[in-house]
Amino acid sequence: MTSSTPNSTNSLRATFLDYFGEQGHRIVPSASLVPQNDPTLLFTNAGMVPFKNVFTGQETRPYSRATTAQKVVRAGGKHNDLDNVGYTARHLTFFEMMGNFSFGDYFKAEAIEFAWTLLTRDFGLPKEKLLATVYAEDEEAAGLWRKIAGLPDDKIIRIATSDNFWRMGDTGPCGPCSEIFYDHGPEVFGGPPGSPDEDGDRFVEIWNLVFMQYFEDPPGTRTPLPRPSIDTGMGLERFAAVMQGKRDVYDTDTLRALIEASANTLNQDADGPLRASHRVVADHLRSSAFLIADGVLPAKDGRGYVLRRIMRRAMRHLQRLGAHEPVFYKLLPALIRQMGGAYPELVQHQALIAETMRGEEERFTALLERGMSLLNDETSRLGASEALPGDVAFKLYDTFGFPLDLTQDALREQGRTVDVSGFDAAMTEQRQRARAAWVGSGDTATETVWFDARDKFGPSEFLGYVSERSDAEVRMIARGNEILDHADAGQDVAVLLNQTPFYGESGGQVGDHGTLIAPGLRVEITDTQKRNGDMLVHYGRVVEGTLKPGMAVTAEVDHHRRQAVRGHHSATHLLHEALRRQLGTHVTQKGSLNAPDRLRFDVSQPRPITQDELAAVEAAVNARIRENTAVETRIMTPEKAVAEGAMALFGEKYGDEVRVVSMGLGDEERTAYSVELCGGTHVGRTGEIGPFRIVSENGVSAGVRRIEAVCGLAADRLTQEADARLARMADLLKSTVAEAPDRLAALVEERRNLERQVSELQRRLATGAAETGNETINGVTLAARDLGDVSPRELKGMAEAIGKQIGSGIVALVSSADGKGSVVIALTPDLTERFDAVALVREASAVMGGKGGGGRRDMAQAGGPDANAEAVFDMLRKTLSA
The missing domain is CATH 3.30.980.10 (Threonyl-trna Synthetase; Chain A, domain 2)
Incomplete structure (x- = not known):
């Protein structure tokens, strides 16, 4: 990692945090760029975002003072600086927001004193170079600046607009602001804040102090907060420019090192005609690396799509700089040297970041070759400065995967624009065609609900790869094919959120269970399914409160499951x-x-x-x-x-x-x-x-x-159950578990020997009674035996042996083993012309309540639920007597 000089960005960050740490503030590590407590934000876009719930009272922390260096990305939604990056002196997609916070602890006087002391004593800024703005109605703040900083009235500028009054939203905490400006001197064009020339570069805002002292209700009424709080923000890059004597954030040490890395890698002049491209690459390298480190990966929608836009914009500029193969990932070591000491996640995830960058650049190169060829063909037919038709831009997007913003960026170099309304019309027409084709496919009305929702809301953003808990906004509630405006306790619902950690069943993996909660609300989720491709729908029941579209909820997956x-x-x-x-x-x-x-x-x-x-x-x-x-x-x-x-x-x-x-x-x-x-x-x-x-x-x-x-606990349970069965078996065998297999084998062998002995005794008993147990009917000998609990498997062998003993006749053997009847009828060879054993055994089966049997003409076997030997024998006697 780089060593730090007194005014290096790394030193300034450390000085800021150390100073507030000495003033009793907890030094809190930067939160993720993916907000965990605000479903309305695409990225963490301000230093106070991680503390939002603390300010509103929904969350408590074990400290009342905090300070942070917070990673911030502004590249989507309301705060979107992407298109300006590289072309202005101050715009960045990624920057660090330094801040100190008071949660009902100190207020205006302390905040102003902390800021003034740090700037003038620890950072050594000349007092005469500083001025402050206050909200026009905030005489208390103006008086404190006079008292604490000794600023004269002409350096305390009252601003009557909302620029100096901060609101968290339409309702919630709010309060006046006080901004601190640095004066670069009269040789630089520009006027003080509030003047007609305020957009010049002479006066630069370096710190904003928010005095959170009211709660605003919808009609605009404000009531004093019981515990006023402080939220401040200092953009580190902008402050570093002041401390390093620069008026451009890209000339500060960290960003300049990244610019020189791309210039050296591509053998280009860092300050030449393609200066803006180097700046774009430097900024976007930071955004891309930090987003990937925080779990965002390139995707077609949501945060992943913004990341892809940032990466591909950088890669487009790398190609302008002469890159013909993946280069972006090769700049990562330069970033880690600059910032890896303060943000170890860059080091920890270096391999993943590099792999993702390289893969994305390989895909983008192939896409760019196809798209740019078509784009050049189309623009060659246009007049000077003529806009590209929207249907052409849509063809680039739909056929070649060339996104609109990339087309706009490429045309910007030619001084052209895109007919965006025509692009939107082509997109709408395609959706209508897709809908008509889908409706004609025979899907159910219930699924039509989700098709409409996909068209209206777009895909769900899945956060579950990196988090099992997140805040979300309820987009839609349904039951069957009915869209609900609310759902009360006891109702089953299907809920669509804008983002979710819940995994929708697919690829063999079952859908997640969990809860959606908000103050006074609890929804138990018992399944999560994918609908219409990439929408994640949560199925469950409202168990407490009322669920409504637009509500903010906390979605939490059943972690153990x-x-x-x-x-x-x-x-x-x-x-x-x-x-x-x-x-x-x-x-x-x-x-x-x-x-x-x-x-x-x-x-x-x-x-x-x-x-x-x-x-x-x-x-x-x-x-x-x-x-x-x-x-x-x-x-x-x-x-x-x-x-x-x-x-x-x-x-x-x-x-x-x-x-x-x-x-x-x-x-x-x-x-x-x-x-x-x-x-x-x-x-x-x-x-x-x-x-x-x-x-x-x-x-x-x-x-x-x-x-x-x-596996896991389920495998542990299986092992425990098996061990319990083994222990029970050993107990029954009167042995140890180790001795149980040998003991069981001995018992099995002993049983086999006994079974063989019993079988032999039964055979002898059956055949030994041949003379006394036979009767003759119409000249035919009938050897009928009720053998009781003899195995049915033994009957055929016994019948064959008895047949040999009697020489001529019919043998009928019946057993009642295991509570079921079994009968074998055998004929000696001289009787097979007169009788059929199969026919006889089927009649015997009917007598026993069975459904027939089978075998050969000389021997057949059957069974039935009723082992009534005498009834079988009487049937045979009647047959022979006929």
Whole structure:
């Protein structure tokens, strides 16, 4: 990391935080760029955002004073500086907001004294170079500036507009502001704030102090807050420019180092004709790296789309600078040298950031070649400064994936614009065609509700890869095909949010459960499903309060359930690879279920998997789990993913880009043990999966085998249950668990010997009574025996032996083993022309309440629920007597 000179950006940040730390403030690390407490914000766009709920009283902290250096991105929504970046002296998409905060502790006097002392004593700014603005009605603040700072009245400027009155929203905390300006001197054009020339560069705002002292209600009425608070903000880059004697933030040390890195890499003059492109790259490098480090990845919608815009804008300027291959990621080390000491997440996620940047630039290069060729053809037909027709811009977007903002940026260099209204009209027409085609496909009316919602609200933003709890805004409530304006306690609902940590069922992974809560409201979510492709719909019941569209709610996933689900999902990846290595590469996934209590995995496999093979697979999976390696996720094209060894599922539909999940130590052939295309949620490290146990293996269809398995707590429960059964078995066997198998084997062998002895005794008993148990009817000998609890398996052998003893006749044997009747009828060879054993045994079965039997003409067997031997024998006697 870079060493810090007294006025370097790193030193200024440290001095600010240390100063307020000495004044009793808790030094709080920067929050994520993805807001966790405000569903209306795309990114954290101000230093106070992480403390918003503290100011409103919804949250308490163990401290009443805080100071931060907060990462901020303004590149979407109300605060969108993207198009100005690189072309002005002050606009940035990423910057650091220094701030000190009081939550009902100190107020105006202390805030003004802290600011004045830090600026003039610790930072050494000349007092005569500073002036302050106050809200016109805030005489208290004006008096404090005179008293504490000694500012004369001509340097305390009263502003009557809302520029100096801050509001959190239409309702909520609000109060007057006081801004501190630095005067660059009369040689620089510009006038003081509030003057006609205030937009000049002479007077630069360096700090804003917000005095939060009122609560504003909708009609505009204000009531004093019981505990007034302080919120301040100092843009670090803008302040660094002042401290380093610059009037342009891009000339400060950190940004200048990044500019020189791109200039050196591309052998270009940092201050030449393409100066603006270097500045765009420097700013966008910071935005991109910090967003990726905070879990945002390039996507087609939401935060991921803004990140993609930022990255591709930088890459477009890199190509203007002469780049013909991926360069963006090569600038990352320069950023880490400048900022990695203050923000260790850059170092921690360096590999992911670089991989994401490189992959995005490779995809963008291919897209740019296609799109720019068409764009150049179209513009060559236009007159000077003529706008590009909207339908052409839409064709670039729809056919080539060339987004509108990229087209606008490319045309900006030619002094052209785009007919945006024509673009919007073409987009609307396409949506109408898609809707007509969809409605004609036979989908239900219930699904039509979600088609309309997709058209109105766009896709849901899924936050669940990095968070299991977030604030969100309710966009729509439905029940069946009915859209509701509210839902009360006891009602079942389907809820659409603007963003959510809940995973919608797909790819074999079940949907998340959890809660939506707000003051006086609780909704229990029992399922989450994807609707119309990329909308995440939460199904559940309102258990308390009233749910309405537009409400802000906290969406929280059932953490323990999600943890169990993602453990089973990650285990499935390892299982898949272990099966392929054990059985062969013909093994591919044919279906799966990843639930909290188990996993089910169907694979192509022509024969049963042996116990030895299953044991080897289970051991291989557990070995990978014990390695406890990080599970890595990358974004790339499906083609590149497959080229790098990723497993793609046959029949699955993949978009232009996919998430590639890697886990386990690799070898000479692969970078990781398992590499698969997957959009599900996974553990952070393989060790989080816990123990893995295969429960069963069986066939489900021709050539498809099903494996059921458990891991984590479910595997622990399975082991505990098995141990309990073993202990019970050992207790019954009067042995230890270790001795139980040998003891059981001995008992099994002993039982077999006894069964053989019993069978032999029964045979002797049956055949030994041949003379006394026979009767002759019409010259035919009938040997009828009621053998009681003799196994039906023994009857045929006994009948054959008795037939040999009697020489000529019919043998009828009946048993009643296990409470069911069984009968065998056998004929000696000389009687098979006169009688049919199959016909006789079927009549016997009918007598026993059965439904027939079968066999040969000389011997047949049947059964029935009623083992009535005498009834069978009487039937035979009547047959012979006829």
